[in-house]
Amino acid sequence: MNSFEFRIVKKDKNSKARVGVIKTPHGEVSTPVFMPVGTQASVKTLSSEDLKEIGAEMILGNTYHLYLRPGDQLIQKAGGLHKFMSWDRPILTDSGGFQVFSLNSLTKTSEEGVRFQSHLDGSYHLFTPEKVIEIQHALGGDIIMVLDEPVFYPCSFEQAERANQLTSNWAKRCEQAHKELKNKGFKHSQALFGIIQGSTYPELRKNSADALMKLDFPGYAIGGLSLGEPKTTTFEMVDLCISCIPDEKPRYLMGVGTPDDMVEAVSRGIDMFDCVLPTRNARNASLFTRFGRLIIKNSEYAEDFSPIDPECGCSVCKNYSRAYLRHLFNTGEVSALRLATIHSLYFYMDLMRVAKEAILKDSFLEWKTEFLREYQSDEKDEQNNSRSN
Amino acid sequence: MNSFEFRIVKKDKNSKARVGVIKTPHGEVSTPVFMPVGTQASVKTLSSEDLKEIGAEMILGNTYHLYLRPGDQLIQKAGGLHKFMSWDRPILTDSGGFQVFSLNSLTKTSEEGVRFQSHLDGSYHLFTPEKVIEIQHALGGDIIMVLDEPVFYPCSFEQAERANQLTSNWAKRCEQAHKELKNKGFKHSQALFGIIQGSTYPELRKNSADALMKLDFPGYAIGGLSLGEPKTTTFEMVDLCISCIPDEKPRYLMGVGTPDDMVEAVSRGIDMFDCVLPTRNARNASLFTRFGRLIIKNSEYAEDFSPIDPECGCSVCKNYSRAYLRHLFNTGEVSALRLATIHSLYFYMDLMRVAKEAILKDSFLEWKTEFLREYQSDEKDEQNNSRSN
Numbered sequence: 001m002n003s004f005e006f007r008i009v010k011k012d013k014n015s016k017a018r019v020g021v022i023k024t025p026h027g028e029v030s031t032p033v034f035m036p037v038g039t040q041a042s043v044k045t046l047s048s049e050d051l052k053e054i055g056a057e058m059i060l061g062n063t064y065h066l067y068l069r070p071g072d073q074l075i076q077k078a079g080g081l082h083k084f085m086s087w088d089r090p091i092l093t094d095s096g097g098f099q100v101f102s103l104n105s106l107t108k109t110s111e112e113g114v115r116f117q118s119h120l121d122g123s124y125h126l127f128t129p130e131k132v133i134e135i136q137h138a139l140g141g142d143i144i145m146v147l148d149e150p151v152f153y154p155c156s157f158e159q160a161e162r163a164n165q166l167t168s169n170w171a172k173r174c175e176q177a178h179k180e181l182k183n184k185g186f187k188h189s190q191a192l193f194g195i196i197q198g199s200t201y202p203e204l205r206k207n208s209a210d211a212l213m214k215l216d217f218p219g220y221a222i223g224g225l226s227l228g229e230p231k232t233t234t235f236e237m238v239d240l241c242i243s244c245i246p247d248e249k250p251r252y253l254m255g256v257g258t259p260d261d262m263v264e265a266v267s268r269g270i271d272m273f274d275c276v277l278p279t280r281n282a283r284n285a286s287l288f289t290r291f292g293r294l295i296i297k298n299s300e301y302a303e304d305f306s307p308i309d310p311e312c313g314c315s316v317c318k319n320y321s322r323a324y325l326r327h328l329f330n331t332g333e334v335s336a337l338r339l340a341t342i343h344s345l346y347f348y349m350d351l352m353r354v355a356k357e358a359i360l361k362d363s364f365l366e367w368k369t370e371f372l373r374e375y376q377s378d379e380k381d382e383q384n385n386s387r388s389n
Numbered sequence: 390m391n392s393f394e395f396r397i398v399k400k401d402k403n404s405k406a407r408v409g410v411i412k413t414p415h416g417e418v419s420t421p422v423f424m425p426v427g428t429q430a431s432v433k434t435l436s437s438e439d440l441k442e443i444g445a446e447m448i449l450g451n452t453y454h455l456y457l458r459p460g461d462q463l464i465q466k467a468g469g470l471h472k473f474m475s476w477d478r479p480i481l482t483d484s485g486g487f488q489v490f491s492l493n494s495l496t497k498t499s500e501e502g503v504r505f506q507s508h509l510d511g512s513y514h515l516f517t518p519e520k521v522i523e524i525q526h527a528l529g530g531d532i533i534m535v536l537d538e539p540v541f542y543p544c545s546f547e548q549a550e551r552a553n554q555l556t557s558n559w560a561k562r563c564e565q566a567h568k569e570l571k572n573k574g575f576k577h578s579q580a581l582f583g584i585i586q587g588s589t590y591p592e593l594r595k596n597s598a599d600a601l602m603k604l605d606f607p608g609y610a611i612g613g614l615s616l617g618e619p620k621t622t623t624f625e626m627v628d629l630c631i632s633c634i635p636d637e638k639p640r641y642l643m644g645v646g647t648p649d650d651m652v653e654a655v656s657r658g659i660d661m662f663d664c665v666l667p668t669r670n671a672r673n674a675s676l677f678t679r680f681g682r683l684i685i686k687n688s689e690y691a692e693d694f695s696p697i698d699p700e701c702g703c704s705v706c707k708n709y710s711r712a713y714l715r716h717l718f719n720t721g722e723v724s725a726l727r728l729a730t731i732h733s734l735y736f737y738m739d740l741m742r743v744a745k746e747a748i749l750k751d752s753f754l755e756w757k758t759e760f761l762r763e764y765q766s767d768e769k770d771e772q773n774n775s776r777s778n
Contacts, residue, residue: 041713045723065720084710084716305467334727
């Protein structure tokens with residue numbers, strides 16, 4: 001019995017955008033969905049109650065971080081990640097591949113897996129496809145991910161091809177390990193997603209996708225994008241990958257992104273997103289609004305007693321002024337980080353909500369045009385792909 | 390018209406403890422009350438919504454800090470401190486005397502006032518009694534305090550006597566300035582409290598109290614205690630000061646304190662408290678419970694999946710385990726600071742609530758004995774008087 005399900009509720013008439021529902025053992029998630037990143041069993045600065053108030057439907061946990069601290073065994077003893085962090089809605093756990101490679105300068109990759117040193121204490125560890133599935137079963141996320149070898153940008157064709165080969169071999173082993181653990185009676189209701197890699201090479205993207213489709217995963221992620229490549233390339237790759245994924249499978253664009261990129265990706269048929277931008281930027285006093293970024297420390301807000309955005313429905317905009325938030329940042333008050341995070345995440349949640357409404361009304365393209373007209377994108381945001389913060 | 394009022398609701402039969410109500414322009418406060426310290430227009434790590442959920446009835450703001458940053462003029466433009474920080478319940482503002490002397494090694498005190506350098510940028514400033522009243526009128530707190538010259542412990546008789554003289558002269562000038570501003574139509578509903586000083590010298594305490602009583606302030610604070618003097622001395626001074634204050638005036642023991650000291654002080658007739666201990670200790674992973682302090686980082690809690698205190702009604706105890714809170718502290722998650730603060734402040738609020746109940750039922754002394762039996766005091770807490778954190 002597998003209780004994971006994806007159902008398309010509505011396809012937009014004029015684009016590839018769609019509204020869907022992901023069913024998981026911890027409830028339903030409506031797509032397109034943005035998943036706040038909760039690297040260490042916590043979305044930075046927020047409590048689970050905060051996340052609910054903001055309207056988060058599904059959050060991300062990081063296998064790499066949780067394996068190292070507090071340890072997947074401890075979390076399993078606690079009754080799983082949901083219980084440990086007091087979050088009863090769906091969780092997706094990353095496989096840790098991205099973190100192993102991005103947080104460690106010394107990794108040793110072989111067919112077996114990847115050896116790495118902990119970024120915390122230098123201790124040695126080995127992630128094999130089997131191991132990361134075992135860890136993710138212990139964590140108990142609703143959606144779990146295969147171990148992949150991500151490549152960064154730029155990357156030679158040969159390097160990307162080699163990584164692709166490993167990624168697809170590992171995907172098979174992950175699938176096998178997942179099946180075996182299911183049969184052993186472990187958390188049988190988790191859904192394992194594949195990850196399409198292939199850098200910016202259409203041929204490799206296609207090969208990667210084809211290999212993964214044979215394994216018939218219940219959902220597919222597109223990895224290794226928004227790493228500094230030109231925006232046109234990003235979306236060429238997105239389109240290509242989407243064309244390889246059957247319509248009825250959810251599509252997850254990993255580590256993306258900015259509000260304008262997400263809207264663009266939705267119009268191309270992406271269903272799921274995660275990114276550290278709203279949370280990380282908020283902690284640096286950079287807030288997302290429908291007009292673009294607002295740097296709340298700027299002196300122009302010193303005596304600005306209006307909210308961040310008078311039309312925003314978040315609790316911060318309802319209660320506090322720009323001047324007050326600026327004061328909290330200027331005086332180093334920790335509460336500034338949380339209030340800023342609440343606003344920016346709420347903005348991301350609301351963006352998906354409004355996008356869904358537009359799709360349901362077949363007015364998505366008009367809405368998208370209007371949104372992009374108003375939204376001032378900020379080039380600095382665009383090279384910030386990272387799956388943990 | 391002065392809308393400040395203090396009314397005694399019930400006196401305990403077997404002690405000097407009492408339950409009262411303070412009426413202010415921003416609503417009523419039931420006493421004994423503990424006021425969380427909101428130094429910089431924010432109780433550290435918390436939002437105003439958090440404070441309400443915890444049950445805070447009145448909070449403290451610091452004249453010294455707010456004058457320097459963001460400036461009392463800016464706060465006045467925002468519509469006052471209540472509006473600025475989105476807190477519609479009562480606020481008491483300190484006069485800044487304590488901070489000027491404790492945060493600055495170089496102060497120059499004269500009859501005129503105290504010259505000091507900002508601890509932020511070294512700029513020079515002068516606080517006169519008139520100036521601090523003017524600032525507090527601009528901030529708009531419901532209860533404001535006279536400028537005093539606090540002395541630290543130990544302190545010679547001569548030094549304490551000199552400071553006393555200044556403190557009582559300044560009190561007169563504060564009272565005069567307050568009256569004049571009232572007549573000018575400034576915030577006329579603020580209540581100005583006097584502060585009894587005199588270090589550990591009974592004679593000086595008495596002199597200080599006598600001088601202040603002549604000015605007939607609507608309430609009296611006892612300053613300069615819990616600064617390292619023996620506990621017996623603290624309470625001798627408290628008793629002496631209380632004996633000088635008319636029964637019908639609220640009595641505020643500044644900068645105190647630990648839960649056991651507060652309970653002791655309530656039994657002697659104190660109505661109001663403030664202290665940074667619950668908030669500052671929480672940020673250092675030291676939590677208050679009815680059993681004493683709990684150092685949540687201790688390894689014994691690594692796999693302890695029970696709440697901080699299963700009988701505590703706070704949102705943290707309802708939702709999170711010791712193991713989870715320990716994990717958040719160990720991984721440096723900012724949310725740990727807020728969750729710990731919520732628990733410890735809730736404990737302080739609840740302590741006052743239960744004390745009030747006991748007084749109303751004439752069972753205060755039994756309750757006190759029971760509480761002190763269970764509560765393991767921690768000597769380290771006892772020398773921590775500070776009016777700002």
